[in-house]
Amino acid sequence: xxxxxxxxxxxxxxxxxxxxxxxxxxxxxxxxxxxxxxxxxxxxxxxxxxxxxxxxxxxxxxxxxxxxxxxxxxxxxxxxxxxxxxxxxxxxxxxxxxxxxxxxxxxxxxxxxxxxxxxxxxxxxxxxxxxxxxxxxxxxxxxxxxxxxxxxxxxxxxxxxxxxxxxxxxxxxxxxxxxxxxxxxxxxxxxxxxxxxxxxxxxxxxxxxxxxxxxxxxxxxxxxxxxxxxxxxxxxxxxxxxxxxxxxxxxxxxxxxxxxxxxxxxxxxxxxxxxxxxxxxxxxxxxxxxxxxxxxxxxxxxxxxxxxxxxxxxxxxxxxxxxxxxxxxxxxxxxxxxxxxxxxxxxxxxxxxxxxxxxxxxxxxxxxxxxxxxxxxxxxxxxxxxxxxxxxxxxxxxxxxxxxxxxxxxxxxxxxxxxxxxxxxxxxxxxxxxxxxxxxxxxxxxxxxxxxxxxxxxxxxxxxxxxxxxxxxxxxxxxxxxxxxxxxxxxxxxxxxxxxxxxxxxxxxxxxxxxxxxxxxxxxxxxxxxxxxxxxxxxxxxxxxxxxxxxxxxxxxxxxxxxxxxxxxxxxxxxxxxxxxxxxxxxxxxxxxxxxxxxxxxxxxxxxxxxxxxxxxxxxxxxxxxxxxxxxxxxxxxxxxxxxxxxxxxxxxxxxxxxxxxxxxxxxxxxxxxxxxxxxxxxxxxxxxxxxxxxxxxxxxxxxxxxxxxxxxxxxxxxxxxxxxxxxxxxxxxxxxxxxxxxxxx
Amino acid sequence: xxxxxxxxxxxxxxxxxxxxxxxxxxxxxxxxxxxxxxxxxxxxxxxxxxxxxxxxxxxxxxxxxxxxxxxxxxxxxxxxxxxxxxxxxxxxxxxxxxxxxxxxxxxxxxxxxxxxxxxxxxxxxxxxxxxxxxxxxxxxxxxxxxxxxxx
Numbered sequence: 027x028x029x030x031x032x033x034x035x036x037x038x039x040x041x042x043x044x045x046x047x048x049x050x051x052x053x054x055x056x057x058x059x060x061x062x063x064x065x066x067x068x069x070x071x072x073x074x075x076x077x078x079x080x081x082x083x084x085x086x087x088x089x090x091x092x093x094x095x096x097x098x099x100x101x102x103x104x105x106x107x108x109x110x111x112x113x114x115x116x117x118x119x120x121x122x123x124x125x126x127x128x129x130x131x132x133x134x135x136x137x138x139x140x141x142x143x144x145x146x147x148x149x150x151x152x153x154x155x156x157x158x159x160x161x162x163x164x165x166x167x168x169x170x171x172x173x174x175x176x177x178x179x180x181x182x183x184x185x186x187x188x189x190x191x192x193x194x195x196x197x198x199x200x201x202x203x204x205x206x207x208x209x210x211x212x213x214x215x216x217x218x219x220x221x222x223x224x225x226x227x228x229x230x231x232x233x234x235x236x237x238x239x240x241x242x243x244x245x246x247x248x249x250x251x252x253x254x255x256x257x258x259x260x261x262x263x264x265x266x267x268x269x270x271x272x273x274x275x276x277x278x279x280x281x282x283x284x285x286x287x288x289x290x291x292x293x294x295x296x297x298x299x300x301x302x303x304x305x306x307x308x309x310x311x312x313x314x315x316x317x318x319x320x321x322x323x324x325x326x327x328x329x330x331x332x333x334x335x336x337x338x339x340x341x342x343x344x345x346x347x348x349x350x351x352x353x354x355x356x357x358x359x360x361x362x363x364x365x366x367x368x369x370x371x372x373x374x375x376x377x378x379x380x381x382x383x384x385x386x387x388x389x390x391x392x393x394x395x396x397x398x399x400x401x402x403x404x405x406x407x408x409x410x411x412x413x414x415x416x417x418x419x420x421x422x423x424x425x426x427x428x429x430x431x432x433x434x435x436x437x438x439x440x441x442x443x444x445x446x447x448x449x450x451x452x453x454x455x456x457x458x459x460x461x462x463x464x465x466x467x468x469x470x471x472x473x474x475x476x477x478x479x480x481x482x483x484x485x486x487x488x489x490x491x492x493x494x495x496x497x498x499x500x501x502x503x504x505x506x507x508x509x510x511x512x513x514x515x516x517x518x519x520x521x522x523x524x525x526x527x528x529x530x531x532x533x534x535x536x537x538x539x540x541x542x543x544x545x546x547x548x549x550x551x552x553x554x555x556x557x558x559x560x561x562x563x564x565x566x567x568x569x570x571x572x573x574x575x576x577x578x579x580x581x582x583x584x585x586x587x588x589x590x591x592x593x594x595x596x597x598x599x600x601x602x603x604x605x606x607x608x609x610x611x612x613x614x615x616x617x618x619x620x621x622x623x624x625x626x627x628x629x630x631x632x633x634x635x636x637x638x639x640x641x642x643x644x645x646x647x648x649x650x651x652x653x654x655x656x657x658x659x660x661x662x663x664x665x666x667x668x669x670x671x672x673x674x675x676x677x678x679x680x681x682x683x684x685x686x687x688x689x690x691x692x693x694x695x696x697x698x699x700x701x702x703x704x705x706x707x708x709x710x711x712x713x714x715x716x717x718x719x720x721x722x723x724x725x726x727x728x729x730x731x732x733x734x735x736x737x738x739x740x741x742x743x744x745x746x747x748x749x750x751x752x753x754x755x756x757x758x759x760x761x762x763x764x765x766x767x768x769x770x771x772x
Numbered sequence: 773x774x775x776x777x778x779x780x781x782x783x784x785x786x787x788x789x790x791x792x793x794x795x796x797x798x799x800x801x802x803x804x805x806x807x808x809x810x811x812x813x814x815x816x817x818x819x820x821x822x823x824x825x826x827x828x829x830x831x832x833x834x835x836x837x838x839x840x841x842x843x844x845x846x847x848x849x850x851x852x853x854x855x856x857x858x859x860x861x862x863x864x865x866x867x868x869x870x871x872x873x874x875x876x877x878x879x880x881x882x883x884x885x886x887x888x889x890x891x892x893x894x895x896x897x898x899x900x901x902x903x904x905x906x907x908x909x910x911x912x913x914x915x916x917x918x919x920x921x922x923x
Contacts, residue, residue, distance in 0.1 A: 222866075228852040299798070
């Protein structure tokens with residue numbers, strides 16, 4: 027890596043004052059650099075003002091993980107800056123920062139090295155500046171809490187005093203950099219408070235819904251109720267009579283593929299949110315026909331399940347499954363189902379945009395400001411560089427806010443209205459027009475030998491792919507979907523085959539927290555639990571024996587499919603069964619598995635899953651209420667996600683994942699009839715409330731110096747199967763179709 | 773003309789009397805700490821106090837609060853140091869933070885009525901407030917710390 031002192035550039039002007047030392051550290055995420063190394067000039071920026079203020083740019087979006095605080099903390103720590111004199115500025119969208127797509131649980135993994143290098147480089151340059159100023163060897167100068175100190179002479183200089191001199195220094199080479207020992211960290215590993223904590227508890231935090239521009243209109247949009255239809259006729263007479271309404275605008279139908287284009291419909295623009303929402307209800311819109319008008323969830327489910335029972339495209343093959351099943355002492359088959367799900371972040375999508383002089387400025391709650399630039403520039407036919415995307419705090423994201431269709435709406439409407447326009451989605455809009463987490467059907471069959479060992483294992487999944495959002499003809503699971511708990515089942519089974527069948531989407535399909543791992547993990551970890559009971563074994567013992575001896579598994583390509591591994595080389599991040607075994611053992615031990623035998627309507631259930639390169643085991647305790655519904659008194663997570671920077675934020679992500687997983691298991695279900703989504707708000711798309719969430723979540727972090735891996739998502743996949751495995755032990759009832767609400771269990 | 777007090781300041785409103793208080797706070801007064809989450813009183817993100825009691829601003833029409841005292845998160849304490857706000861920070865409750873002003877206002881109303889709430893009291897009072905990030909366990913702990921009961 028090399029660090030260069032940048033000439034000041036346009037997009038830095040908003041953040042740094044003249045005279046600041048501005049460093050740029052190339053910061054390509056490994057995934058991105060492989061994709062197109064030459065086209066990227068990404069950087070992260072650190073500035074030191076002459077008054078000593080250290081400015082650190084957060085280029086990732088804050089939606090609750092703490093990333094906006096923790097990455098800057100890492101940089102400040104490596105520089106040995108005084109955190110009280112650090113100001114964090116949120117980056118606008120710009121490819122020079124590297125990937126800003128805050129998605130895929132990769133912020134620490136992808137930027138850990140580069141951020142430390144930026145801090146260490148600045149530290150060395152400041153030390154060199156002091157050494158030349160005092161005419162002493164650089165090795166005797168050291169940055170200590172915001173000043174350079176020369177111990178021998180007792181000389182000291184604040185960082186601000188050295189800015190001018192430091193900026194004339196040659197940027198150090200990578201080999202010259204020395205990194206702090208973790209033992210010397212001041213902020214990392216110390217649960218330092220989040221920078222937005224004060225604003226949040228006082229209501230000052232600024233989210234997308236709170237963004238404003240002078241003279242803006244507020245828009246509420248009536249979208250086509252069936253995916254693929256568009257406005258045939260509109261009568262806006264009554265809508266325009268509502269006080270405060272400025273105009274209505276009919277939005278064009280998008281041309282497939284969907285991508286992040288807006289859905290079309292009729293927008294009401296008004297001078298207040300209430301007027302826009304009220305007037306919208308008075309629109310009379312006729313819609314064109316759509317081939318998706320036949321979409322009905324019950325029939326669709328049967329179709330998926332039927333396809334899953336038939337031979338499909340092979341995505342992983344070990345040994346001869348057919349022979350193993352034919353020769354097995356016992357065979358067992360099961361079908362699993364997970365419905366469509368909606369993200370439902372507490373803040374529905376919102377953005378304000380102004381189109382002026384051929385350029386767009388927007389403030390948006392977005393996980394991906396560069397995707398905003400691309401989508402808006404395409405929709406308006408302007409250059410990407412002419413779209414300035416400021417990022418607000420996000421009131422939850424979960425993957426929904428990396429799809430900037432709502433920002434495109436705001437930009438298009440601003441162009442039509444000639445004024446800034448804020449688009450606000452209602453909760454109903456959010457739930458009825460999501461990029462849904464895919465509905466999925468899985469078929470599983472296994473053969474056991476006389477001792478109960480699994481000798482053959484067949485798994486098939488069928489679901490509408492996220493690929494359909496980007497290529498209208500896509501029908502099969504994409505490489506990344508197959509790489510999420512499907513091609514990489516780590517069991518030591520001599521004959522093993524994984525397959526995937528085709529499905530047509532009828533709504534927008536998107537990624538939601540932990541993505542395809544949700545349904546894959548539900549089937550795989552429910553099924554292995556079923557086999558344990560069939561073999562008459564303890565589920566933890568059976569899981570450990572099925573996992574087999576400690577080893578690193580290399581997943582070979584199958585046909586044109588390569589093992590995705592979260593874009594990381596398998597040599598660097600192998601599938602390591604020893605790490606999975608360890609978390610299973612820890613979760614079992616900490617939950618008291620051996621002593622808490624099922625009884626009195628209480629039982630523990632376990633599931634362990636590797637995703638986002640992290641190894642997670644969850645033991646869930648459930649208790650059957652007298653009303654026949656479950657409660658979740660306790661969850662124990664054992665977590666190995668490599669090196670971690672902020673233990674408390676790791677814990678909080680797993681606490682949250684327990685609740686998110688409980689929502690999926692208990693009550694998460696989106697359905698369609700006549701092509702229309704039937705849910706609309708929290709009364710018919712409920713999510714877990716305090717009394718429905720795990721009451722106590724214990725997060726046991728495995729101390730590790732391994733490479734950093736994912737934290738935000740990998741807690742979710744083991745929860746639904748662990749809950750259902752616990753229910754089986756408590757009641758003898760095996761739940762193979764989510765949600766539990768359908769079975770009267772929640 | 774509807775007259776009312778918001779965070780101790782007299783305010784007046786002329787317009788659609790059916791408009792919910794939420795939009796008066798957010799659009800007219802730029803008090804954006806009170807959040808929109810559902811518009812149906814289902815999620816609690818918009819919780820404020822009306823005459824000292826928790827109310828959902830998204831389903832409180834302006835015509836229903838003539839002459840009343842409204843307290844929002846911005847008025848809960850002068851320096852952001854209400855015992856609940858301090859406890860919230862101590863427990864690092866917030867993840868995304870969007871629902872937290874509503875959670876805090878709901879909890880403040882609970883502590884007014886029941887200064888030493890039990891677990892059951894907390895659950896009963898707080899289950900109308902959704903947190904999609906899943907911070908419930910810390911909310912429960914923070915309420916207890918603020919109330920000075922065993923956490």
